[in-house]
Amino acid sequence: MNNARAPLISVANLNFRIGETTILQNIDLEISAGEILTLIGPNGAGKTTLVRMLLGLLSPDSGEIRRNGGLSVGYLPQAFEVDPSLPLTVRRLLCLTQKPSPEEMEAHLDEVGARNLLDHPVQSLSGGERQRVLLARALLRNPDLLVLDEPIQNVDINGQTELYRLIMKIRDDRGCGVLMISHDLHLVMAFTDLVVCLNKHVCCSGHPEAVSKHPAYLALFGKQAAESLAVYKHRHDHVHGPEGEILPIEPEEAGHPQGGD
Amino acid sequence: MEDFMFRGLMGGVGVALVTGPVGCFIVWRKMAYFGNSMSHTALLGVAVGFLFGVDLRLGILVSCIGMALALLALQSRKTLSTDTLLGILAHTALSVGIIAVSVLETLRVDLMGYLFGDILAVGVPDLWWIYLGGAAALGVLAWLWRGLLAVTVNEELASAEGIPTFAVKLVFMLLIAFIIAIAMKLIGILLITSMLIIPAAAARRFSSTPEQMAALAVLAGVVSVGVGLWASVEWNAPAGPCIVVAAAGLFLFSYAWEMFAGRA
Structure with missing residues (x-):
């Protein structure tokens, strides 16, 4: 790495469409060395598309992806x-x-x-x-950066915790950055430094401790988390239209923890 | 041994040397139907060759490449699955080929010869084609091996690790077309796919690395050619189908072995 302070990868204002369908919209993201960042979001939220762009397998329609010079990625x-x-x-x-x-x-x-x-x-x-x-x-x-797409898929429950522990240990030992995609909300909160909720755009992001202590988060995820492997529901200050466009919702329904950026 | 027998054996062994390793990739990549479609297209290639008065192998090569490119173009629309598209392309090409060959009646095309091959009518120029063409095909495969294997194991991973996946897959398709073109005369377009997939399938049980399976597939192919030719002469049966049945016998043997070993 040329500069330990600079992010390994940074993404600014990234957009991607297939035909008329918005896949990703105004994505900003930064991953630093020694940091575990987890992307969560429902199926079709564009998580894998975003990762493919970070890996350089797919080009965005607009926006910038900046990789640290000589960045080595393990996928x-x-x-x-x-x-x-x-x-x-x-x-x-x-x-x-x-x-x-x-x-x-x-x-x-x-x-x-x-x-x-x-x-x-x-x-x-x-x-x-x-x-x-x-x-x-x-x-x-x-690698300077590990990119893990649904690493605990097809892993039994005990193995899931062990695998996350191993990923943390690798990060601690090697000081590399880690980008994970996950469906799982409950487990992932304990093993990540930052969470980014993606649903075609970045809905919210922040430290899991801060997010998970929020009453609204507990009300939403606390009891469901164990069974929420595939079904991911959350509330925002907005809803999504059929094409993924952002629409306002009634004020009394709002109340999602906004992560610190 | 009669001369024609010797030439047939040499030709068959030459084909088996190439179809073994290439066939392994067809099995691993689940491309058996693709191989089939390519070979059906070869009949159209025979007609094209006659029509333009060029070498039939060239006609086959051009038709098969055309088929592969048409498939790629149709695939990008993503409305129909690949096996449906292949079914449409293969049977259209086969039908057009049959129509063309029968309309060109004056040329007295031996349709059965192209469909089922005539390994005992192989001449010395055919042997040159098989051995020089086969050596070229194996050279290309050796050059492609590492990347193609990585793409076969996991395309996303290969792509993320810098393998040009599209180019690798395209070259492999062209390689299949080329092999069908040089091997068609021996075992015929309806049976060519069997030489690609059956020896490879028979070799699976006894292999623990990809390279081992490729080598054993060559061995299985060579044994099938030998046994098939012998049976063909012994019972005065058509040689191509005899070779295929011999290969199927080897596959059954490997299958029985697996059942037996599983019980023990």
């Missing part, structure tokens, strides 16, 4: 599955686009607690093991 895609017809061991998966030495592979699997999996077929791994192996694979690139 974990959503719902990683390998077809059973393809014989692939963990060792071969780690060597797919890089050429790590056996010692490096062992060391990185060790770091994520997946030491004995080197010669296992990828298809035989549990959801949690698979994510650890993919993390090891991403860490082989010595």
Whole structure:
């Protein structure tokens, strides 16, 4: 990194449409080293689209994405599955686009607690093991920024906490930035520094402690959080029209915690 | 061994050397139907070749590339699924090909020969085509291997790690068209896909790396060609279908082995 103070990636006033449909609107975002930022939002909120833009796989219609010079990114895609017809061991998966030495592979699997999996077929791994192996694979690139798209999908409940702990530990040990996408509200609050609610635009953002202590947040999420894996509801000072445009709502319905930016 | 038998065997082995590794990717990428559609399009290519008086392989290559590009163009509309689009393109191309070949009656085209191949009629120039063309195809595949494997494992990941996924997939499509063009005369357009997918499928059970599976698919293909040709002469049966049945026998063997090993 050229400058530890500068954000790893910053996004300013980013817009993206497909045909007449607004996918992303006026997005501002900053991710710094040593910081875990989580994007939450309902299906179709544009989370994955935004991540694809941050990775440089997709260009916005307008707006600016600024990457720190020489930024190295480790990426974990959503719902990683390998077809059973393809014989692939963990060792071969780690060597797919890089050429790590056996010692490096062992060391990185060790770091994520997946030491004995080197010669296992990828298809035989549990959801949690698979994510650890993919993390090891991403860490082989010595990333400044980890981008994790729904990392706890297909991971059992106990494994989810462990995986988040591991991600925090990696952040602590390596000082890299972490960008996560999550559906999960309950767990993610304990393991992130910043939350950004996305629903085609940035609805609100802030520190999870501040957000989660707010009476309105507790009323909205407190009891539902455990079962809110897929269903994400929240209230805002606005509603969305059919094309994702922002519309005002009746004053008495407003009352969402506005995160500090 | 008779000369024609030897040439047939050499031709078949040459084809198996190429279809083994390429076929593995077709199996891994679930492109069997795509391969089928490409080969159906090859009949149109035969007609095009006759019509313009060019080498039939060139006609096939051009038609198959046209089919692949048409598919890419239609896919970008995203209203119909790929298998529906392939069904439309493949059967249209096959039908137009059959019409064209029958209208060009004066040319006395041996339709059965193109549909099912005639491996025992392979001449020395055909062998040159198969071995030089096959070597070129394997060279391209070796060059493509790393990127294509990464794209096959996970396209998003490959793309994020700097693999030019669109180019890799396009080159692979062209490679399939090329292989169909050089192998068509031997096993025919209706059976060519079987040489791509059956040996690869038979090899899966015994492989723990992609490269191993590619090598075993070559072996399975070569054995199928040998057994099929022998059976063809022994029972005076058409050679192409005999090779396919031999390959299917190997697949059944691997399947039975898997069942047996699973019980043990």
